[in-house]
Amino acid sequence: MTVPSGRRSSTFTRLLRYGFVDPSHAEKLLGEDALAAVRSDPVLLDALGAAADPDLALLGLVRLAEAQPDAEARRTLLTTLVSAKPLRDRLLGVLGASEALADHLARHPGDWKTLVTYESSDLHPDVAEFERGLADVTDPVSLRVAYRRCLLSLAARDVTGTTDVSETAAELADLATATLRTALRLAQEAAPEDAAACRLAVIAMGKCGGHELNYVSDVDVIYVGEPAHDGVDEGEAIRAATRLAAHLMRICSETTVEGTIWPVDANLRPEGRNGPLVRTLSSHLAYYHRWAKTWEFQALLKARPVAGDLALGQEYVEALAPLVWQASERENFVTDTQRMRRRVIDAIPAAEAERELKLGPGGLRDVEFAVQLLQLVHGRTDTNLRSPTTLAALAELADGGYIGRTDAFQLDEAYRFLRSLEHRIQLFKLRRTHLVPEDEADLRRLGRSLGLRTEPIASLLKEWKRHSGAARRIHEKLFYRPLLDAVAHLAPGEAGLSPAAARDRLVALGYADPAAALRHLEALTNGVSRRAAIQRTLLPVLLAWFADSADPDAGLLNFRKVSDALGKTPWYLRLLRDEGAAAENLARVLSAGRLAPDLLLRAPEAVALLGDPAGLDPRPRAQLEQEILAAVGRAETPEAGVVAARGVRRRELFRTAAADLIGSYGTEDTPAEEDHGALVDRVGSAVSDLTAATLAGTLRAVVRAGWGEELPTRFAVIGMGRFGGHELAYGSDADVLFVHAPREGVDEAEAARAANAVVAEMRRLLQLPSADPPLLIDTDLRPEGRNGPLVRTVSSYAAYYRRWSQTWEAQALLRAEPVAGDTGLGRAFTELIDPLRYPAEGIGEEAVREIRRLKARMEAERVPRGQDPNLHTKLGRGGLSDVEWTVQLLQLRHGHHEPGLRTTRTREALAAAFEADLLDQEQARILDEAWVLAARVRNAVMLVRGRAGDTFPSDTRELGAVSRYLGYEAGHAGDMLEDYRRTTRRARGVVEELFYGAAL
Structure with a gap:
């Protein structure tokens, strides 16, 4: 009954302050005769208030006092309790945390005396000491009593903080060891003839074997038996050993008047429950050599004779x-x-999944499985990683560089918290459970037992969520790390980078200069630094990935250069080791040619893009322009502004090139892109957007330096050719037109001078010497070509096109699109040229003949001498020009009536032409396939050689790299060339029919 506040006693109020949940009942208990000698002693209330559950501790103390055999014994208990702080803390700590041990003390009221002896924090019992505590055991019942007595002292050290969670788990394993030995002694004493006939070894497995046992857990064992001597028949010896083993299990597992200890589980033995309980050593070996499954070797990681x-x-x-x-x-x-x-996670009942502390996501198994998997993969060559104890192994993995220090620290913290919580849950009733309770009283006791005294329930749930989230996140990163499977497939010598076999291995992998490769390996892995340790983990796998390219030597050399540049950067090697497919992505990029490695070596921090799942996605043009304009705005000079813009361009070119290479080659995590057209479109759009953003930044730098925030004339840049078509390749020039319009009140001559000055300065800045791929602007498509003014007003363009425009100019304008500067002016220019490029009546036969003549002359004159015209990607048979001119002729003739044809993009226009029934599906497919293939070859040449080219490389290694980019296996460059000829030959047939024939 609740006591009205006006009638509450001072004791009641004090009890509330000390943390009692039911102070009325506590006040009543303090009034019991059993506590008469100490009820008013403030020391007692202080100690009770420090317990995890003060109400439970007080009730346990009353029961213990009442259970004393006489008044003298009770007085001894209570006076010792209030005078000896170690006993007080230990006894009340246990009583406030464990109802089961309070029951034990009530049944065995003299056992409290085992807590009187104080052990300092560095003095912990070992197996021998626990065996001494069990020495007087004569039967299963007395074994249980002695076991609980030992457990009482162990729990007291735990709840008072004399031991931490790992020490407590080790002591529990040592107590289990002493108990198994005692149980075996009882079994042998009961059957001395069996004991004389055999040698029997008990092997602890699981948590007992790993010195990390719970308060209540199955103790997993495996039995090994042999004849005691040569005169004993092996079959009889095994039968005798089996009887002893079975008796040992019954002694520990059966329920008696004193309850049980824990089940002894032998199901990890060969063949599990269906296999013999005891086997000889040779029988065990035969099984593991022939039949054992993967999980059985994982279980043996913790095997320990006990x-x-x-x-x-x-x-x-x-x-x-x-x-x-x-x-x-x-x-x-x-x-x-x-x-x-x-499978373990899937087997958890849905109703328990959120409360499962051991098996669920973010539980103890996540930590243990991640650690064990890393141990088994890397421990075959690094013997430092073979500890059977989870936390010790975790520390070894961190020391060896196999896990990042931060991840290891967070995993250690999470494991300690989860194990402590599990311990306190089990300690309460000494029952085997891994479920976090839902009852508020239980949660409050658990929170307080873990030191969370302010809002213990909310704090406990918050800490649990934090640690389980960290455990799950790091488990996912480590457990599904792509490197693991790759390292697991290496031969032991490879995994250890054995110098003796390294040279032959490098030759076998295809390294042309194994001596140089060995020097690189030595430079990267020498020493005892953490950096060298991580490199020793990475390199065996990287070597194989480099070898899967056309130039393994270049891949390894580039990796050394990047590592030298970033070696002291803390995140670099951690990224390659931990983050998804970053290491494989880097290997592919560094060994695929010159462009991407050259870009990366000038911006090595861009390696970080390879570890971000979205890091290789192209950035929208608006974002690029915003970043470049901001960088230019911070620069003090136009030159510095362009340098800043080039820095962004360099990084983004690397992003695009890396995505292109990985999309073409594929990795373990990301298969090669099947839609090659989508890959080409992505590259073309990304490079075109980046070029547009760079021009916008250069324009801003020029205007700021010469005129402040505003030019006296509106100014716009119009993209032409592949630039306007969003189809730029890595090495393409940017074809442009410049247009301006004087602002109101500005003299036309002044506006023209300003516009021309802007163009001249933009060209100068973009031509400044740089190690980056050049960005050249080409203005030859302007009216009057090289002889015409660089920039005109809209009205000047209109006058020229109205009077002088030729058919080829209308064709060129099909790909005109504003890319930078004044958007309104760019829109006005587009409105001006639309009637020219999409004429209402199409174009006449004379214009068609002129276009055909121009195309034929270009083919005859522009293909360089000595080059096979059938292999020229731009001007050759069935190449880019063939497809583009065919599509453009369709646009000129039908664009006015077919809105789908009004696009600057070749593939979009080709698809629209098919939809408009201007060519059939097979013709459209053949032309699209040829255009995509030719574009891919041009991109590949630039990626491989680091400079643009329209023909296949003559160098064998470079040709092999192009073929790998196109998806061919090593040594199949000839197949690539034959397939290219076949594809373009078919395309040329369609072009002959559509472009040169009468079909249009």
């Missing part, structure tokens, strides 16, 4: 160790382990 014949147990562990550390070489080892973890 009882019985320890020499035999050690033989077992040493005999199986090589198999454990070779397990990662098994086919599908990594994927099998990953699949097993997913």
Whole structure:
């Protein structure tokens, strides 16, 4: 009943302040005769208030006092309690955290005395000390009593902080070891003839083997048996060992008047429940050599002899160790382990998934599986990684550079928190559970037991969410790390970069200069630094990825250069080790040619793009322009502004080139792009948008330096050719027209001088020496060509086109599109030229003949001497010009009546022409396929050689790199050339029919 506030006693108020949830009941308990000697002692209330559950602690103390055999014993308990702080903290700490141990003390009221002896924080019992605590055990019942007595002291050290969670787990494993030995002694004493007939070794597995046991957990074991001596029949010895093992399990597992200890589980043995309980060592070895599954080797990681014949147990562990550390070489080892973890999660009942502390996402298994997988993959060559204890192994992985220090720290924190929470949940009733309770009283006790005294429930749930989220996030990153599977498939010598075999291996991988490659490897991996350790993990896999290119030597050299440039940058190697497909992406990019590595070496921080899932997506033109304009705005001179713009261009060219290469080659995570047309379109749009943004930035730099914020004339840049068509290749010039319109009140001559000065300065700035790929603007498509003015007003363009325009100019204007400067002026120019490029009546036969003559003359005159015209991507048979001129002729003749043809993009216009029934589906497919292939070849040549070209390279290695880009296997460059000839030959046939024939 709630006491009205006006009638509450001072004791009631004090009890509330000390954290009692039910102060009325607590006040009543303090009034019991059993506590008469100490009820008013403030020291007692202070100690009760420090317990996880003060109400539970007080109730347990009353029960313990009442259970004392006489008044003298009770007085001894209470006076010792108030006078000895160590006892007070330990006893009340246990009573406030464990109802089960309070029950034990009530049944065995003298056991509180085991808590009187104080151990300092660096003094912890070992197996021998626990065995001494169990020495007087004579039967299963007395074993349980002695076990709980030992557990009482262990729990007291835990709840008072004398031990941390890892030390508590180790002590629990040592207590389990002593218990197994005692149980085996009882079994042997009950059957001395069996004990005499066999050698029996008990191998601890799982958490007991790893020295990280829970308060209540199955103790997983495997049994190994052998005849005691040569005179004993092996079959009889195994039967005797089986009887002893079965008796040991019953002693520990069966329920008695004193309850149970924990189940002994032998299901991890060969063949599980269906296999014999005990096997000889040779039988174990035969099974693991022939039949064992991947998970069984993972389980053996924690195998440790704990009882019985320890020499035999050690033989077992040493005999199986090589198999454990070779397990990662098994086919599908990594994927099998990953699949097993997913099955565990899928098997959790839906109603329990959110509360599952052990098996669920973000639970203890996430940490353990990630650590074990990394151990098994890397531990075969690095013996420092073979600890069976999760936290120790995690520290070893961090020290060796296999896990980032921050990730390791967060995993360690998460594991300690989750294990502490699990311990306190189990300690309450000493029942096996991994579910976080839902009851508020339970949550409050748990929160307080973990030191969360302010709003313990909310704080507990917040900390749980934080740590489980970190565990899940890092598990996903480590457990599904692409490098793991690649490292697992390396031979041990490769994984360890053995110098003796390295040269032969490099030759076999296709390195043309193995001596130079060895020097690079030595420079990257020498020393004991963390950087060298991570490189030793990365390089064996990278070498194989480099070898999958046309130039492995260049890939390794470029990697060394990038590593030298970024070696001291903390995120670089961590990115390659941890983040998705970053390492494989980098390997592909560095070994695919010159352009991308050259760009990266001038902007090495762009490596970060390779680790971001969205890092290779092209950025919208508006974002690029905003960034470049902001950089230009911060620059003090036009030259500095252009340098800043070039910096953005360099990074974005790398982004585009990397995405192109990875989209063409593919990686483990990202298969090669099947729609090659989409890849070409993406490159063309990205390079065109970047060029437009760079011109906008250059224009801003010029205007700011010469006129401030505003020119005396409106000014716009019109993209032409591939630029206007959003089809620029990496090495393309930017074809442009310049247009201006004097502002109101400005003299036309003054406006013209300003516009011409802007053009001249833009050209000068863009031609300043730079190591970056050049950005050249070409104005030859302007009226009157090279002889005409560089910039005109809209009215001047109108006058020229009205009077002098030729058919080829109307054709060129098909790809005109505003790209920079005054948008309104650009729109006005577009409105001016639309009637020219999409004439209402189409174009006449004479204009068609003129276009055909120009095309034929271009083919005859412009293909360089000595080059095979059938392999010239731009002017050759079935190449880019063939397709583009055919499409443009269709646009000139039908664009006015077919809105779909009014586009500057070749492939869009071709698709629109098919939709308008201007050519059939097969013709459209053949032309599109040829255009995409020719565009891909041009891009490949630039990527491989670092300079633009319209023909296939003559160098064998460069030709091989182009063929790899196009999806051909190594050594199949001849197939590539034959396929190119076949594709363009078919396209030329369509062009002959549509462009030169009468079909148009």
